Amino acid sequence: MPDARALVSSLHTLGRPVLDGEQVRFEVTRPDAETDSYTTRFHAAALAPEHSAPRMVRRVSSGWSDRAFTRAGQVAAHLSAPRAHPAQLWVSAADEPGRAVTDLPLGATEFALTPDGAQAYIIARDPEPGRYGTDPAGSAEAEPPRRITTLTYQSNGVGYVLDRPARLVRVPLSGETAPAPAGEIPLPDVHEVLRLDGDVRDVRAEHGRVSVLGPAEAPGTVADLRTTVWVVEDGTPRAVPVGDLSVQAHVWIDAHRIALLASDVGPGHSDFVAQVTGLHVHDTRDGSTRRLTPTDQGELGGDLRIVDGEALCLMTDDGAERLVAVDLSDGVEAAQRIRALTPETWTVTGFDAAADGTALVTAATPRSCGEVFRLDMSDPQSAPLQLTELDSRDWYAAHPVTAATAGGEVHGWCAIPVGPGPHPVVLSIHGGPFAQYTAAAFDEVQSLLDAGVAVVWSNPRGSAGRGRAWGEAVRGDFASPAADDVLAVLDAALAGHPRLDTSRLGVQGGSYGGYLTAMVIARDHRFAGAIVERGFLDPVAFAGTSDIGGFFGHEYLGTDAESVARQSPLAQVGDIRTPCLVVHSEQDLRCPLEQAQQFYAGLLRHGVEAEMLLFPGEDHELSRSGRPLHRISRFDAINEWWHRRFGLPAGHGHAQDG
Template sequence: MKPEHLPLLNSVSAPAVHPDGSRAVVSVTRPDFLADSYVGQLWNVPLDPLKLPRRMTRGFLDTAPSFSPDGLVLAFLRAAGPSAKPQLWVVEAEGGEPQQLTDRLLGVESFAWSPDSHRIVFSSREPAEGRYGSSEGVGREAEDPRFITTYQYRMNGVGYTKDKPTQLFVMDVPGLGDEPRITPRGRTQRSPHAADAPDEEPRYVDPLPPARQLTSLAADHHSAGFSSDGSYVYFVAAPPENDEELSAGIYRVPIGGGDPIPVRPADAARRAVQDVLQSKDGAWLFFIARGLGDSGRDFVARNAVLYCMPAEGGDAVALTDPEMMDVACPGGRIELRGADRALVLNNAQGTVELLELSATGDHALLVHGDKVATGAAWAGGSLLVAFCDPSTAGDLAVLEGGQLRLLTDFSAPLRTEAEVVVPQELTFDSGDGYPVHGWLVKPAGKGPHPVLLNIHGGPFAQYTGAFFDEAQVYADAGYAVLMCNPRGSAGYGREHGLAIKGRLGTVDMQDVLAFLDGALKELPALDAGRLGIMGGSYGGYLTAWTIARDHRFQGAIVERGFLDPVSFEGSADIGWYFGAEYTGGSRQEIAAQSPMEHVDDVRTPTLVIHSEDDLRCPIEQGQRYFTALKRRGVETALLVFPGEDHELSRSGTPHHRRQRFEHILRWWSRFLPTAANQEEPPSA
């Protein structure tokens, strides 16, 4: 894969399954260079093998499909252009002209159907008066100052949050079979001194239905869903008064309005709830949460757990193992199957599994192995699974007889036009005998190939063996890419993740270097004399930490790095708690684990990459590290992306993602040239 192949990366949403189980609808999105944005539409996917998937909408960016429980209407989100906010739309399930339901200033984030199919609850950010264009003529530079008294007031990718909290709204869904209203013929309002205006032509107009605000807490409200009888809406919010904790709890609010009612388990444990959903039979509440210890901030290596409690209150029972299972996958939400069963995704040893668990404790492993589940849904007896694997960026399958039957092949153009390399799974022992699991993505040919040691972020995250554009681009350019999940990563149990608490840069560095050494020893196709190291976020941290101690690398790339825990505390959106929980709070503890404290020992040529709007690892982290390297005579450069945040490599604008790849390959062409990636000769 080359940087110009980015538009071939078709991502597939979690499926919406029609209530009769005969078909599903997914959103298929991709980067587009012409629009310099992400585009995509909804696709209808029949389960009948004799029928082919087909595109069913033609919006600029249509996402988040969801069938009404009666199967008559399909709701979805549509953004009309690159800078437009997503709005809620509906269309008859059998097809037709979509109808817009909202015109929210800051867009709609998510929504859910009522059991009777007559209402929708949706979440949307509600700006304070005079903010974000809510008052005509007041631009950003003319807004009033912000008076801040809390730790939690910003979020990467969102910006300020306290003056635009996510609130919940409910609306009645209009009948789509009704005839649209016709505007009467009339005259345009003009100045009396102007010439007579031409008659305005009559036209069809579907008026937007009114939406009623359900919540007003000074906090973000999310994961909203109706109770099984439609009388309440359950949601998750952080108590506004708990500014010094990370806790978030479950609430419910009557559909007719009123004060939110806290729904608390019988125990007094501090938890950060992430998702909640009532069982179809109404007897149970399923919710996903992480424990936070006695302090309310002890988040390190806390696995997300699926709990179940009686809907009327009582004890919360853990349905998944808090020590070994982690059901907090990106984009993963609780889905229901049958009266009292839930479907969740689980990070597990370099893959993502699909689990089914019942309120009574029964459980089943439905999908595992090289298929990395990204979403699932059940209806009408059909279980549909969205997934990635080593040769697809996203597709859909149906689970039949314990096996997945493929329904789509949205990555066929990628495999046709770009060479896709299947990763080789590897495990090597660390210095103390601890097994380190990972993958090699090797270019074609005998080699020996130069090696790039790629380190993931998090640190409580994991690489999988699924298609990864980073590794594919570097392999196409002639580099063997090594990726592993050292201690500190997710997916291998809480003890594995906790191993680096207060010890950043110890066994995690030992593990990634042992994985590198094991591969160099066992695989003759790798060139031990030509090595590079790179990583982003925590991976940027560990790269910077390693090159201050190990000088065998010909080059390094430190991207969006966590590089100075001291300045991170006051500048990052998570800075008020993250560093103290991982490194400890004392000056001595922080210094012992800070790359900036050891920058004098770096000799490796280093490219520093950062984004201007990064609030997770603010740009000052990269700027200060670059300046320190340059002052010490280390060959270095700083690559800054305007308008991008911490998610540049995953969801930045397409032309910035391509330029990022081009700059990275240019850097490696200088210090690790290959036959496919040669440094450009200087111009005459």
């Protein structure tokens, strides 16, 4: 069997690069199998490496979890958390070590400094008295009951939210640059600035005002995905409605205009299906909001910055996550506003930029799970300069695969182990569905290759990256178009690569990918096995148990009982013949545990060979950010399953095809 522990331990994720003098400071997150946790620490690299080659990277912090470095005036600040503790705000003057200036019960999730560094505005959850450890004498099981009166009251990865709302608080920092008094130095006072019925997020402190995003209406019994900007001026908060928009991020262009990354959720306030997030500008003087980018193409997201008359953000683009610049000038056609700055094979994870046109980018590439690059935004012909060399793993080579279907050309990839073969093949299906696979290095593919199994993966109809029509193609027919597409790409890969074994095929996927896997094996019986992970498997139960159940299934599948049954894996379970491994997490609130239990019981009821693997303490993000030892156990279980299904000998495994 391949060494899953070595694979997981070799992974790293880079993010939040910050231009800091003559260097770039960035975050490196690594799984740590020894402590079964993750570390995040700041590192630094020179902006101009000697001889234009990557040079030494220096670690510049030593906390267990250090993130969100920010400078303002004489103050530098970041969030830091000891192992197994919530993050607090740490502040230092100049480059001194600094100290924690908050002791928030559930920690801080994000913050912003005022430009002079005199104030910090922090998003922090406020626990209801007696809950979440605020009463050391009482256990969670002994807490009073929760009275639920709203449709939305929980969130995957958090749990219940209405009894610990995310609020905005202010912490004065002026005393942090003053001489130290005698005796103990007290923590600054925490002042509550804004509390809503619902969470606030995305705090900004720019152009003389502080702002956050919050719900347009207090949570009720009907789904409402609209967002409102809340502005605090002279200590007084006020709502700034921006229309029927769900806003991901915002930033101030000047004292009156706000740039918004947002999508239109329609007059019913819940139409999220394949809505293309675009750049909008809201003018607080007349209350107008206008969209600058196309409504059906150019799916924007990520962070949002204003640099020299352009808005910088990310764009999901047919197998890539690219840094783009959006022209804010008047009189420019929507389709001409977006300018891509990074290659079409990168997955950008963070960026920073300066007025001189220098941009810093952290990105995963086809040959690395994360490096730092310097770009010259003013010269589109200049090549990115790689500043780091952090990835020593020899990643696989991905071969592009294209297939023609009734919906159009479908794009995907194939990776093959070395050796003459023929190699068994697993068809891998992504979640979402309005998400995508990319060309960047991917641990899921590498793990299967290490086990001697080839992999085919693609972006079928319903996926992101190719506009609204492509993403909306599965509305009302949640399985068939995407199933046709993934099977067509599989067949194209089998026809194009003679080292693939057409007689030993498997299929696996998570979330929507788990759903589509279940629907595929109900209609296509050529697979030796299947893995259905954290799947959307029973739409009826999902509506009342998932944290997004109030709108997700209704918008994609509709509400007609016969139509929902036609699109339900649980209703089709009697057609399945393929041996199936059902993988789920016990604390998954996106696709709750009952989804797996009902599907597993249905398989057994119809005589299908099935196993169920349940992970305690994990939520919907197990494969991406679960405990390292659980991620290792998951890879081991998946590889062991395919070894059995494909009849591979014990210890079988291959390096990847370069």
